[in-house]
Amino acid sequence: MAEWLEPLQEDVPSGLPELVGGHPLVVQALMRRGIEDVTSARGYLDPDLYRAADPLEIPGLEGAASQVMRVIQDGKTILVWGDFDVDGQTATTLLVTALRSLQARVVYHIPVRQAESHGVSESVLKQFLDRDPTIEMVLTCDTGISAHPAARLARGRGVQMVITDHHALPAAMPPADAIVNPRFLPAGHPLSMLPGVGVAYMLARQLHCLAGDVQASESCLDLAALGIVADLAEIRGDNRFLLQSGLRQLRNPLRLGLKVMMELAGIEPATLSEEQIGFMLAPRLNAVGRLGDANPVVDLLTSDDEGQIRLIAEQIEAFNARRQLLTSQVMRAALKQVEESSSLLDDPVLILFHAAWPAGVIGIVASRLVERFGKPVVLVSTPPGEAARASVRSVPGVDITAALDACSDLLVSYGGHAMAAGFSLELENLSRLRRKLNSIVQAGWKYSASPLQLDGYLQLRELNPALVADLERLSPFGPGNPQVVLASKQMHISGYMAVGRHQEHLQVNVEDEWGDNFRLMWWQAADLISGSLLPQGLFDLAYGVRIGNNRGRQDVRIEWVDSRASPGAAVLVTKNPIRLTDYRGHADPLPVLHSLVSQPGVQVWAEGAQREDLRHQLRMPLGNAIRHRGELERGTTLVIWTSPPGQAELRRVLERVQPEEVVLFVRHPPEDTAQGFLKRLAGLAKFALNNLEGEVSLPEMAGAAAARTGAVLLGLQMLEAMGLLSIVKLQAETAVLAAGNAEGEPVGAAVDTGFENILKETSAYRQFFLQSDSSLLGLDSV
Template sequence: MNFRKNNKKHALRWEWEIRQHSAEAVRQLQDSMGLNPLLARVLISRGMKEHADVESFLNAQLANLSDPSHLVDMDKAVERLLRALNNREKICVYGDYDVDGITATVLLVRFFKRFGHDAVDYCIPNRISDGYGLKRSAIDRIAGSGAKLLITVDNGIASLDEVAYANSLGLDVIVTDHHQPGPQLPAAVAVVNPNRMDAGQTPNPLAGVGVTFKLLHALRRHLDVDIAEVNRFLISMLDLVALGTVADIVPLVGDNRIFVKHGIQQIQNTDKVGLQSLLENATGRDVVVSPNSISYYLAPRLNAAGRHDKAYLCVELLLTDDRDQARSLTRTINDLNDERRSIENDILESCLAYIEKNLVVEDQNVILVEGEGWHIGVVGIVASRLLERFYKPAIVLVVERDLARGSGRSIDGFDLYKALSACQEHLIEYGGHKMAAGLTLQAKNIPLLREAINQYAEGAMDEVVQTPRIYVDAEVFAEELTLENVSALSQIEPYGTSNPQPVFFIRGVSLLEPYRVVGNNHLKLQLCKDGLSFNGIGFSLASCYPELEDSSRTFDVAFTPVINDWRGNRNVEMEIKDIHFN
C-alpha cells in the first residue's frame, strides 16, 4: 500500500491508503471474464484475482449460501426444535431491542405461525430496567407461561448463569447469537454461534438475524412440508434478514452479501404491510432501497423504539397484517425517533462539555465520558458521534446511584471487546464485539477503568491505527470517468462494511469557478481536468479546506464517482472524500 498524508486544517488529519494492483493482472481479468476495465481494477485492488472468487462475488446467488450444518451444534438445535414442533410444545423466542434482535425475533415467530405452530410467544427485554441479554425475571415469566423451549436470538452467549437457571426450571434453551463467546459457553441444548472457535469452526461474520436464518435453513429439510413452500417462505423473509444485517453493521461479504443483495429486492417489493408503511413514511413512495436508505431511514426509526423501551412496537409492526394498525404503529415509532434525536443531541453537548472540562483529548487513547441523568438507550449513538469527531474509541457511561452502565464504539484496528476483557477486574459485566460493546461497573471503578483501558490501548494501538484513513482503490484519469465505466461499478453493490463504494483519486484538478457552500456546510465545486469538467459535492466539508480561497491552486481529489440523473440528463459527478493540495 502507498500512503499519502494531507495537510487539512480545522479537521481530522486523513491519510490516503492507495491500494496496489498489477496492470497485467487487471488486463488478464478484464480479457478473460469480459469485465469493464474500471470494474476489473477495483476487484484486483481488493484482492479478488481468481475467476471463481470474482464470479461468486459478482453473482452472489442464493445457491452459494454456506451450508448451515457446518455451524457447530446446528444438528442439536434442529433435533430439539423438531421435537418441540412435533410435540406441540410452547416455544418462547427471546430477542433483543435493536434492529438485529427485532428482525430475528419476527423471523422465528413468523416461521412458526406460518407452518402451523401457534404455541409461540416472544419476549424483548426492557432496555432500561432489564438491560441486554437473558434475565432471571424474564425466565420466571417464560417458565410460568408453560413454555418448554426457549430460543435466544442475537443474545445468550454470555448468559451462563441465566441458562443454568432456566435449566433448573425445566426449560430447555437453544442459544443463537453472533457476539463474541467467552472462555466458557452456556449449558444450553445447543449454542449456535458462527464465532465459536472451540470446534475448529471457520468464523462467519453473520448478524444475529443471519444466524436465525441459518437455523431455519437447516431445519427446512426435516419438516413434513413441501420444501419448495419452505424455500419460498425463506426467500420472502430476506427483507427482514437484510434489514437486521445492514443495521448491525456486519461485513457485507460472503453470506451477508447474498442476504443483502436479495433482501434489498424483497424490501423494495415487500409483502409485509408494516415494512411497507415504515418505508413509505421514512423515504416516500419512489425511493430505491439500498443499504444507505436502511442505515439512514429505516434502522434509526426501529432502533429508536428500543431505546425508549418500546421495541415490542417494532415486533408488532413487522408481524401485523392490518394496514391501519401498521400506520398507527409507524406514526408512534416515528414520533419516538424524533424524540430520540433531541435527547441524543442534548447528551452529545453534555459529553463535549465534560471532555472540555475534564479531559485532554490528545492524552486519551480511549475517550471515556460519564454523566448522570442521561438516557441509557442513546449513549451508544453518542459514543459513535464522539468517535466520528475525535477518531478515538469512545465509551459513554450513565451513572445511577452506585452503578454505571453504558456503551462503547471503536475504530478499525482496535478490538473493544478484547480491551474490556483486559479490564474485566473493574467490570461487573460486559459483552459485544470488536467495534461495539456494552458494559456495567461500580461507579467508583470508573477512574480505574479509564486508566486501565488507556494503558491497554497504549500497547494495542500504534500510530497507524490511530490515524484515520481513506482507502483509495486506484488512480484514474479524467477520460475514464464515463457513464459506461461508472455504471459498471454498480456490479459491486450492495455497498457496506468491508465492501465500500469504490474510491478513486485524480491528480492536478483545478476549479472552474469559486467554490460554493450549500445546504448544511456542504462543499460544491465545479472541477476541471484535461479539458473535462465535473461537478463535485463534499458533504459537511465546506469548512475543511481554506486553501480553496485561492482558486488558482491545483489539487488532488479522492472521490466516489456517482451518476446524477436529473430530468433524463445523466452525468458523472464526484462525491468528494478528501482533497490534497499540491
C-alpha cells in the same frame, strides 16, 4: 486524517477483464477486494451464480433444528427471545414467522433496554415461565451465548433452551440443550461472520427442510438483508449472497410494514440500496430499541392490518426524530468538551461523560467520534443517584472488551466484543477507570487510523451515470467490501449548507481547477463541522459515487469521504468563543430587553408576529433593532427572543452575525396547525405577487413565518399542488412565484406527511431550546 493508499495497478489474470467488462476501474477494484479469478468474480457479481455454503456446516444447527421440530410436533409453546437492536428485531421476526408457518405455538420477547438491557434476564424469564406453563422451549436469537443464569433456570424448570447467537464465545458455555454459533467455525469460512439474523435464517431454512419445503424460508430474505446491513456484518461470503438476495425482495416489498416505513422515509423501493437501509431504515428501527419498546416491531413486520401498521410506523418516526435530536445534542456537547480540554486527545482512549446524556444514544455518538478522532472512545452517562452507564467503540488493533476485562474490579457489569462494548460502574470509580484503561491500552495495543485505499484518480467532470452504474456492480458495499473511493486533486470549497429533515448532513459545493462547480453530500457531518473544519484553500478530495434519481432521471450523486491539503498547506479557520447570558424564564423580560437594545451593536432576533409586537412595544428608533433572520447583520451582541425553529437556522444566524455575546430570552411564537400555516404562507405569497413581482427569498419568508426554510418550501409546493400559485423558478434560497389557476384559501386540502413532520419537529426543537441546559444548545462558538 487517514493515510491515503495510492491505487497501484494490479496484475489482472487472463479472462477476468472479458468477464467483468466495462470500465477498467471495475476490474482493478475487484482485484483489490480479493476477487482474483473468473469463478469468484461470477459469484460476486451475480448471486444466482454464487455457490452458497451448506448451513449444516455450522456446529449445532442440525441438532437444534431437530429439537425445535420435536417441540412443534408435540404442540408445546416456544418462547423466542431476541434483542432490541435491528439484528435482534429482524432475527426475532424471522423465527416467529418461520415457526408460525410450521403451525408452532410461539410467543416472543424483545428486552426493553431501559429495564433489562441486553441478554436473557433471569428474572424476566422466570415471569414468562410462571405465567405460561406450556412453554417447553426458550429459543434465543442474537443473544444468549453468555446467559448462564437463565440457562440454569430453564434447566431447573425442565424447559429446553436452544441458543442461537453470533457474539464472541465465552470461556465456558452456558448449560443449554443446543448452541448454534458461527464463531465455532474456522476464520475465513463463508458462514463464520453471520449476524444474529443470518443464524436465525439458517435455522429457519433447516426447519423448513425438515418439513419438506426448503424454499419457504426464502420469503424472509428481506429480514436477513435488513439485519446484515444494520449490524455492520462483513459483506463477504454468504453474508453478501444473503444481502444481494434480500435486496431484490426489499425492492419489491411484500411486507406492508416495510412499504409504509419506506413511504414515510421517502424511499422509492425500486431503487433501494444498502446505503438507504443503513442510513434511513435501520436508524428508525434502532431508535425504537434504544429509546422505547421494540416488541411492536414484530407486529409491524408480520401484520397485514394497515391501521395497526401505520400507528406503529408513526410511533417509530417519532422515536427516530427524538433519537436524531438527542444524538445531535450529545454530539455537540461531546465536541465542546474536547474543544475546551484538548489535552483529552493526548490519551489513547477518549473518555467523556455528562449527567444529561441519554444512555440510549451515546453508542451512536461514540461511533462518530471514533470516525472523527481515530481512537477508542468511551462515553459515559452519569445520571445523579444511579450507576453510570457507558458505551464504548474501538478501532482495529484494540480489543476493547479484553481491555475492560483487566478493569473488571472497577465495573459493576460489562460485555461486548473487540470493537464495541458497554459497561456500568459507580461514579466514584470513573477517574480510576480513566487512568487504568488508558494505561492498559497504551501498554498493550498499538493502533493508528485505518488507511484509506484509493481505487483511482478521476476528475469530477469525468463522471457520468454509465460509469457510476458500472462501478455499482460491485455493491452492496459495507465492511469487507468497501465502497469504491476515487480522488480528485486541486479543489476548493465554494460553499456549504446543512440539509436533511433534521439538518444533520452537509451539502458541500466544490470548484475544480477549471472553474467547474460540483455538489457533494457529506453524511452526518453537520454536527461534526462545529468541532471540525472544512478545508480552506486548495485540497485533494476523496469521494464515492452512487446513482441517484432526480425526478425520474438517473444522475450522479457524489459523496464526501475525506480530504487532504494539496501541495501548499490548507489554512484553517479558527473559531471565536461566545459569551452567553441566559434570561430564559425571566418573569419580566421587557425592561431587561429595553436596557439591552439601548446599547450600540445589539440586534434582537424576533420573527413572525413577535417581531411586529416588539417593534410596537419598544417604539422607534429602538424598534429598528428587532429583526428577523434575513435582516440580521454582523454585530457584537445577538439577543434571541423568538425560539429558533431548528439547529440549522440557528447555525446560519450565528454565522451571519458572528456575535461576541448571545443573550437568551426564548419566547415561543403561536403554534399553527398545518392548515393555519398554509393559510399564512398563502398570504405571504400573495404579498410577493402583488408587490415584488413574485420574487421571494425563502429564508426571509421563513423569518416572516417564524418557520424552517424547509417548511416554507414544502408549503409552497403544496400551495402549487392546490392550484393557488405556480413556482416558476426555484433555486437554493430564492423562488419566483406566479398566480395559480385556483382561488380561495388552502382549507380542507390533504396535508403532506413530510410537511406535518417538519412542523412537529420544529415544535419539539423549540421545546428543547427553551428547557435544555445552555451547554447543549450549540452556542459556544462561531
